[in-house]
Amino acid sequence: MSTVPALDDAVPLGRAEFATTRAWSWSGTVPGAASCVALATLVAAALLTLGKPPYSADSWSYLDLAQEIGTDFYHVDVIRQYQFEPGYGASFPPLLPVLMAGVLALAPVGIYAGSFLNLAVAAATLPVLTRLARLVCGRPAVGAALFLGLVGNREYLVEVVAGRSIPLALLLFLGALAVFLADRTPRRDWLVGVLAGAVTLARFDFLLGGIVLGVAVAIDSPGRRFAALARFLVAYAATLAPWSVYSLHHFGRVFVSDNTRTVLLAEPSHVLNFFPTPPPTLFDAPGRWLVKSFAHVRFVCGERFPLALVSDRMFLLLVVLAAGLALGERVAGRRTGGQRARGHDQPPVDAARVRPPIRLLLPGMALVVVGLSVALTGYKPLRYHLLAVAFLDICLLAFIERRFVCLASPRADAALVAATLAVAVVPTLARHVRESGFVPPTRLDPDLLANADDRAAVAALDDPRRARVLFLEPAGVLQSYRFGAQTGVDTYVDPRNLDERSAAELIARYGITHVVTADRRWRERLGRIARIEPVDERLSLLRLLPGDVVGPGELPR
Numbered sequence: 316m317s318t319v320p321a322l323d324d325a326v327p328l329g330r331a332e333f334a335t336t337r338a339w340s341w342s343g344t345v346p347g348a349a350s351c352v353a354l355a356t357l358v359a360a361a362l363l364t365l366g367k368p369p370y371s372a373d374s375w376s377y378l379d380l381a382q383e384i385g386t387d388f389y390h391v392d393v394i395r396q397y398q399f400e401p402g403y404g405a406s407f408p409p410l411l412p413v414l415m416a417g418v419l420a421l422a423p424v425g426i427y428a429g430s431f432l433n434l435a436v437a438a439a440t441l442p443v444l445t446r447l448a449r450l451v452c453g454r455p456a457v458g459a460a461l462f463l464g465l466v467g468n469r470e471y472l473v474e475v476v477a478g479r480s481i482p483l484a485l486l487l488f489l490g491a492l493a494v495f496l497a498d499r500t501p502r503r504d505w506l507v508g509v510l511a512g513a514v515t516l517a518r519f520d521f522l523l524g525g526i527v528l529g530v531a532v533a534i535d536s537p538g539r540r541f542a543a544l545a546r547f548l549v550a551y552a553a554t555l556a557p558w559s560v561y562s563l564h565h566f567g568r569v570f571v572s573d574n575t576r577t578v579l580l581a582e583p584s585h586v587l588n589f590f591p592t593p594p595p596t597l598f599d600a601p602g603r604w605l606v607k608s609f610a611h612v613r614f615v616c617g618e619r620f621p622l623a624l625v626s627d628r629m630f631l632l633l634v635v636l637a638a639g640l641a642l643g644e645r646v647a648g649r650r651t652g653g654q655r656a657r658g659h660d661q662p663p664v665d666a667a668r669v670r671p672p673i674r675l676l677l678p679g680m681a682l683v684v685v686g687l688s689v690a691l692t693g694y695k696p697l698r699y700h701l702l703a704v705a706f707l708d709i710c711l712l713a714f715i716e717r718r719f720v721c722l723a724s725p726r727a728d729a730a731l732v733a734a735t736l737a738v739a740v741v742p743t744l745a746r747h748v749r750e751s752g753f754v755p756p757t758r759l760d761p762d763l764l765a766n767a768d769d770r771a772a773v774a775a776l777d778d779p780r781r782a783r784v785l786f787l788e789p790a791g792v793l794q795s796y797r798f799g800a801q802t803g804v805d806t807y808v809d810p811r812n813l814d815e816r817s818a819a820e821l822i823a824r825y826g827i828t829h830v831v832t833a834d835r836r837w838r839e840r841l842g843r844i845a846r847i848e849p850v851d852e853r854l855s856l857l858r859l860l861p862g863d864v865v866g867p868g869e870l871p872r
Contacts, residue, residue, distance in 0.1 A: 345726075349728065350441060350459050352463075353441050353463055354441065356740055357441075360466055360472055360740075361476070362755075363744055363747060365476060368477060369477050369751075371477055372796045374479060375797050377412055377479065378426050378428065379391055379392055379393045380415075381412040389565075390404075391403060392802075392804065394799075394806065394808065394825075395796075395808045397590075397821070398573055399566055405572060407480070408480075408572075409557075410517045411429070418431060424759060424764075425764045426764070428478070430475075430477070432478065433474070433478055433479075434475065436475070437482055440462060440465065440482070440489065441462045443458075443489050445462075446458070446493045447493045447496070447709065448461065448712070450496040451709060452712060452723075453716070456729070460712075460731045461629070463739060466740055466743075467740040468628075469743050470623075470696075472743065474701070480518055484521055487510055487517055488524070490510055491507050491510035491514065494507050494510065495507050495531065495535070499536060501542075501543070504544075504547050505546050505547075506550075507528060507550075511526070511528045512550065512554025512555050516555065519574050520692065523684040523687070524685035527683075529551060531680060558570070574586065574692050579597045581599060581600040581601075581607060583610070583693060585811045585812070587810055588811050588812045589813060591816070591817050591821075611692075615690040616686065622697065623697045623700035623704055629739050630708055631738075632738050633715065637711065675710055679706065679710075685702065686700075686703055766797060769793065769797065772798065772856055773802045776804065776829065776850075782828050782829055783825060783828050784805065785830045787809050789834055790833060791831070791855035792854060793831050793856075795808050807821075807825060815840045819844045822859065830857045831857070838857070845860065847860070
């Protein structure tokens with residue numbers, strides 16, 4: 316019998332085999348190439364933004380804390396909250412300052428420590444998103460597209476370069492989400508608990524979100540829910556324990572945060588406000604508290620959050636993609652009698668390896684709580700919504716991938732990466748260069764490492780070690796947060812609600828010795844509170860003469 320196969324049984328060496336070979340090649344190349352493109356984009360973004368970093372008050376406060384980690388833990392020179400006795404920090408949790416202290420121990424880079432650390436955090440976010448994309452839709456290259464969407468979000472890019480904590484919290488929460496989706500073993504419960512605790516130590520407003528992750532762990536553990544929740548809570552509490560010990564020692568509270576007063580007050584407030592007498596809270600005026608909270612929730616969730624979505628080009632790109640695919644599928648369905656065709660060169664998705672995207676709804680509960688905490692505090696900047704935007708991007712991609720099988724191909728992944736690069740990243744970097752200019756990051760700015768005006772102000776003080784300097788805006792050439800972080804002089808930040816009477820109370824209560832203000836009206840008010848004399852007109856530095864401070868009750872009404 317002949318062993319030569321019949322012509323009818325032979326597999327033609329033509330278009331189909333070539334397409335399969337080509338698809339295999341794309342499948343092996345696209346994820347690695349997409350990751351390389353994503354990292355190269357992050358490097359390019361850093362080169363365009365590090366020459367003129369957008370440092371803020373929070374950036375200098377993190378540096379202030381980081382410089383004290385190895386000496387007097389969490390001592391502060393910049394007093395920005397007036398809820399507790401000054402001297403130790405309660406405005407920020409410790410994870411980012413501790414990591415910045417590690418950077419400072421390796422190199423004396425000052426304020427740049429947060430920027431360099433956040434660039435590493437951003438780079439670490441890429442493999443986490445790649446892992447998450449593999450779990451959600453089986454396409455690791457999609458994670459690179461999500462990462463490019465983050466870099467193309469100006470709020471995220473500014474957070475990274477400014478050395479603030481949201482990129483770190485985002486990385487840890489996405490990591491907890493990836494671990495949650497990966498398996499159901501007891502090890503998962505422990506690790507999610509540690510990561511949820513670390514998220515809380517990165518940002519106070521993620522406290523409830525971390526707890527709800529524990530609820531998700533319990534729901535996702537049929538038959539052993541109590542044991543799973545117990546493991547999570549033990550890991551969560553152990554991670555938070557160092558901060559609780561510090562909080563009990565310095566403030567007598569299990570978990571201190573300057574957000575607590577803002578949430579509990581019956582009237583809209585700010586964490587920097589100073590109140591000579593305690594204002595009414597939820598427990599004194601529950602009706603007023605409900606009205607205030609509803610107004611905050613309505614504003615943040617009804618106006619700021621939609622604005623965050625509209626300003627995120629990655630989200631808009633995915634919405635347009637989903638709409639286009641739905642329209643194309645409908646047209647193709649009419650032509651083929653309702654049948655959807657799969658391309659010959661498209662490898663099938665292994666459904667057994669892909670976790671159902673519906674599972675993302677469980678950690679989504681945590682995001683609802685995080686959004687609620689942001690709304691209750693009244694935080695309005697769009698940067699506070701970055702985690703929710705990234706989460707919705709993941710859910711939308713999961714929907715597209717499972718609903719439209721025609722997208723499940725390596726070439727479609729490459730097209731998504733290219734589109735994200737063009738639609739999100741390039742316009743964002745172009746806008747930055749247009750508005751801020753391009754300053755080559757060839758060296759660290761000496762003015763940001765040791766400001767000459769700050770040094771001159773310290774030299775003008777009688778005794779810098781005992782001086783207490785209150786900044787009243789506008790302060791002229793000096794900046795309160797930078798001054799305190801760079802000089803170590805006790806610096807009191809201008810409360811948002813300060814008037815003449817409360818200023819007299821603040822000066823008397825905290826023993827203010829000097830005031831910095833370039834405002835003529837504030838100088839007139841200070842003249843009624845105390846006898847003042849100018850120390851340096853260029854620096855707008857005034858001295859309050861001891862023994863001549865008028866009490867608030869002595870001021871004319």
